[in-house]
Amino acid sequence: MVNGYVAASLKEALEIRAAHDVVPYAGGTDLMVENRKGVEYLFLSKVPELKQIAVDDEYVRIGAAVTFTEALASADVPRLMKEAASRIAAPAIRNAGTFGGNLGNGSAKADSVLIEFVADAKLRLVSKKGERIVDVDKFYLGRKKLDLADDELIAEILLPKQGLEQYSYEKVGGRNALAISRVSFAGVFAAEGGRITNVAAAFGAVADTVLRYKDIEATLLGKTVDEAKALKEDYLKAYADRMVLTRGRVSAEYRKTVCMNLLRDFLTKFGI
Amino acid sequence: MEKISQSVVKKDHATKVSGRSVYVADYPSEGVLCGKMLHAKVARAKVLSVEVPELPEGYFYVDASDVPGDNNVNIVLDDTPVYCRETVEYIGEPIAMLCGPDEKVVEQLRDACKVEYEELEPVIDLRTATEAFFDYRFGHGDVDKAFAEADKVYDEEFETGYQEQAYLETQGMMAEPEEGGRMFVHGSVQCAYYVHGAVMRALGCGPTGVHILQDVTGGGFGGKEAFPSILGCQVAVAAHKCQKPVRCVFDRREDMEYTSKRHPSLCRYKVAVKDGRVTAMDIDVIFNAGAYSTLSAVVLQRGIIAAPGIYNVPNLRVHGSAMKTNTSPCGAYRGFGAPQTFFAVEMMMDHIARDLGVDSLAFKEAHLVKQGDPTSTCGKYHFPVPIPAMIDEVDRACDYRKKRALYAKPQTGRYRRGIGMSMYFHGAGFTGSGERDLIKAVAKLRKYKDGTVEILASNGEIGQGVRTTFPKIVANELNLPLDKVYYDHPDTARVPDSGPTVASRSLMVVGELLRRAAIKLREQWVDGEEQEVEEHFKEPDFMIPFYIDKFEGDAYPTYAWAVNAIEVEIDTYTGVGKILGAYGSFDVGTPIDYNVVMGQMEGGFLQGIGYASIEKMDYDAKGRIRNNSFSDYLIPTTKDVPNMQCMLHVEKYPDGPYGAKGAGELPLVGAPGAYVEAVEQALGGVTLNHAPFTAEDTLAVITKEAI
Numbered sequence: 019m020v021n022g023y024v025a026a027s028l029k030e031a032l033e034i035r036a037a038h039d040v041v042p043y044a045g046g047t048d049l050m051v052e053n054r055k056g057v058e059y060l061f062l063s064k065v066p067e068l069k070q071i072a073v074d075d076e077y078v079r080i081g082a083a084v085t086f087t088e089a090l091a092s093a094d095v096p097r098l099m100k101e102a103a104s105r106i107a108a109p110a111i112r113n114a115g116t117f118g119g120n121l122g123n124g125s126a127k128a129d130s131v132l133i134e135f136v137a138d139a140k141l142r143l144v145s146k147k148g149e150r151i152v153d154v155d156k157f158y159l160g161r162k163k164l165d166l167a168d169d170e171l172i173a174e175i176l177l178p179k180q181g182l183e184q185y186s187y188e189k190v191g192g193r194n195a196l197a198i199s200r201v202s203f204a205g206v207f208a209a210e211g212g213r214i215t216n217v218a219a220a221f222g223a224v225a226d227t228v229l230r231y232k233d234i235e236a237t238l239l240g241k242t243v244d245e246a247k248a249l250k251e252d253y254l255k256a257y258a259d260r261m262v263l264t265r266g267r268v269s270a271e272y273r274k275t276v277c278m279n280l281l282r283d284f285l286t287k288f289g290i
Numbered sequence: 291m292e293k294i295s296q297s298v299v300k301k302d303h304a305t306k307v308s309g310r311s312v313y314v315a316d317y318p319s320e321g322v323l324c325g326k327m328l329h330a331k332v333a334r335a336k337v338l339s340v341e342v343p344e345l346p347e348g349y350f351y352v353d354a355s356d357v358p359g360d361n362n363v364n365i366v367l368d369d370t371p372v373y374c375r376e377t378v379e380y381i382g383e384p385i386a387m388l389c390g391p392d393e394k395v396v397e398q399l400r401d402a403c404k405v406e407y408e409e410l411e412p413v414i415d416l417r418t419a420t421e422a423f424f425d426y427r428f429g430h431g432d433v434d435k436a437f438a439e440a441d442k443v444y445d446e447e448f449e450t451g452y453q454e455q456a457y458l459e460t461q462g463m464m465a466e467p468e469e470g471g472r473m474f475v476h477g478s479v480q481c482a483y484y485v486h487g488a489v490m491r492a493l494g495c496g497p498t499g500v501h502i503l504q505d506v507t508g509g510g511f512g513g514k515e516a517f518p519s520i521l522g523c524q525v526a527v528a529a530h531k532c533q534k535p536v537r538c539v540f541d542r543r544e545d546m547e548y549t550s551k552r553h554p555s556l557c558r559y560k561v562a563v564k565d566g567r568v569t570a571m572d573i574d575v576i577f578n579a580g581a582y583s584t585l586s587a588v589v590l591q592r593g594i595i596a597a598p599g600i601y602n603v604p605n606l607r608v609h610g611s612a613m614k615t616n617t618s619p620c621g622a623y624r625g626f627g628a629p630q631t632f633f634a635v636e637m638m639m640d641h642i643a644r645d646l647g648v649d650s651l652a653f654k655e656a657h658l659v660k661q662g663d664p665t666s667t668c669g670k671y672h673f674p675v676p677i678p679a680m681i682d683e684v685d686r687a688c689d690y691r692k693k694r695a696l697y698a699k700p701q702t703g704r705y706r707r708g709i710g711m712s713m714y715f716h717g718a719g720f721t722g723s724g725e726r727d728l729i730k731a732v733a734k735l736r737k738y739k740d741g742t743v744e745i746l747a748s749n750g751e752i753g754q755g756v757r758t759t760f761p762k763i764v765a766n767e768l769n770l771p772l773d774k775v776y777y778d779h780p781d782t783a784r785v786p787d788s789g790p791t792v793a794s795r796s797l798m799v800v801g802e803l804l805r806r807a808a809i810k811l812r813e814q815w816v817d818g819e820e821q822e823v824e825e826h827f828k829e830p831d832f833m834i835p836f837y838i839d840k841f842e843g844d845a846y847p848t849y850a851w852a853v854n855a856i857e858v859e860i861d862t863y864t865g866v867g868k869i870l871g872a873y874g875s876f877d878v879g880t881p882i883d884y885n886v887v888m889g890q891m892e893g894g895f896l897q898g899i900g901y902a903s904i905e906k907m908d909y910d911a912k913g914r915i916r917n918n919s920f921s922d923y924l925i926p927t928t929k930d931v932p933n934m935q936c937m938l939h940v941e942k943y944p945d946g947p948y949g950a951k952g953a954g955e956l957p958l959v960g961a962p963g964a965y966v967e968a969v970e971q972a973l974g975g976v977t978l979n980h981a982p983f984t985a986e987d988t989l990a991v992i993t994k995e996a997i
Binding site: 108188190192193194195196197198201267268269271272275276279280283 | 863866904
């Protein structure tokens, strides 16, 4: 027997969240499989404030209970995020699975979370007491480890509106559908006045959390493409040295080789 | 298309698609005890003691001491215990069953049992196994002379892995004591009479002391050929002790980890070539049987008979052994030993051709068997071998020859392409003289007063369509509408033994019995009367008798044939192989229902592609299978082979109904050979020797060879 609370508004949801020991439940695509014993759920799929996709000056704001199918139908969601969302599982899962759930599950394999990492997305977390905005990499601390208090809910993902136009995205799954990522890669590139302003690279499904090395990225920032080209091999070596990957459904060596191939391809794609 | 081939709506279509079919897990739980298995946690150990928690009233602990008859399950040999003996021989071996009304309580009790083991050294690695359950040798010609006179000798080893049947419905059986002491056992089974024999023995009763019903069965693929005999005995013993109905349904992890899978194999081929032709093969086939022998004898027989492929090999020596290891016993899976050896021989021929600088297809064509040629066991290919025409069909469908030549040229860039082809047979029916000497199939037709006709046979509907195709044959001969002829799930209390639902035999062998029975009934037909006719199996006159001790004679009366081509595109950055197209020409004789046969061909081909590419299952150093769920053991989806083209080539078999031959297993067998050959080509002509060949394997080759 499933026990839980159905919230009709965000206010109600936050009150229940504060008063009871509940597991937030949006689409349930992970939680149904987990089928934890003796827990109470807080059902969020009917909370209107969490179901919206909005745009402000800086961000595309995706509500935590927005499903992947809904995002795919939205003109506001960046193409990079749509590409990742379109590769998640299969239509039935995408109809139910949500952005908040993908985050809340705390897995480095989460396909939408990879994009949030590479895009420097922020999260708006809310509780009865108020709200706070955190960077996704400060929120996502490790396997099943999230900076989320017992009375908090993820309300929105704030995805930068601009700067995600030039990208590489790759998902390596065990098959073409219904596949958990074995390696995923997202790279975002931007240049202004001939100088590189962004060369973000994020790796999913290869360690306890999504990997991104901003200090290594920084070595190429402000450089021209030609200057970056000269630094390319050192840059790749810095990644190779830094990346200590775990084994999972595939070996750590396989993951490493794929990550390095995809990173090199990303640079090549933008002339580096 | 002939009238008999025209598709009809399957008889079980409506109940299945509407979710109304009742599977063994669907019977109400009221009054039924739930059984949960206490599985061994180590690969080999003496079981010193089991500390069972105090059992509430109505809960039971059932083990070997409760077996009223013989604690040995009758399969081919009798070495598989109902519940473990003094030792356990693999991780997962059933030590006991906990039974009771509440599933959660039963689970808790099971988990609270403390087993004390004295661990023994297990044999995990097939290469270090020394105990052979079965060891066979056969051959012909002068192999040593041929090797001595050879221009060149090739020596290679090939390996294949496990494959899990992944049927939708897991293993599940239920036993109900009936008034008068008879035991009723029913569940998800392929072979009701196998279960019947096994349960009789475990309970120590006569043939009328038990009866077995096949419930609606959610797929078998061989996985429910022998295993239900074991589980059937276990629930029957439990029901006998508890004197209540007991049901045991495996969860997916239990099923994937502990029930029978396809035998991993290790094949060594030594081949002598003179003047550009194969003059001899010296073949060593090793199958990993697992801890008990179950079906390994017959799986191995089929495997080694197919070892030289469909090529004329004038001098042949074959040695096959099924080795004991302390792992889950392997068993039947669609193809039954043949996919392993066909993979090896197809790769071997390909490798020799490449070394000789000739095209692999041309090399294979030059060695093809044809009608009248001897088989590997000195039998005869009595009927035309349609392979050359089927090669042309596949070539036309995918431009094989042109692509093969194109992709052989040096390729650059991230994505590289290759195409490969395999050709093979599947021997229809039981191996050797099994149909004549062991099965002796009997089938009946019962006509009721209202003119409806019931088919009485023991072949189970497992998705392959016998509930539809059997009635089609009978209705056709009796000139009756199809709804006047029906075939229910077999209950051994009321149907004769027409043999097991295995070996692609049901339609060809039992279908023909039913056709003859229908003719007999037509000739005797009297309106308004209840009538019954019976037919017995008769071996066709042309057969050269088979001797299993010498592996000599006709191993099969006829063969279903196939040619497969698979085109891949390899992503050299990730190792992922994208299947651009899969093409198959299949000769199963006359299709008795076009849609049913095409469903079999497409589904089987896809299973074969999974076996070739992504379905990897292995055990660790302790003998434990780790990837025991559908998120860790991946089978292909339709998205993985978006372009599949199956074609039927009809070479009729005169002794099958309307020319039909065995169909069920054929489509799975050839995919690994075609797929891996395609990967080899895409990688610039490397030599690959194992299947499945995964993305990880591919990337390792790319790294090593600096491709």
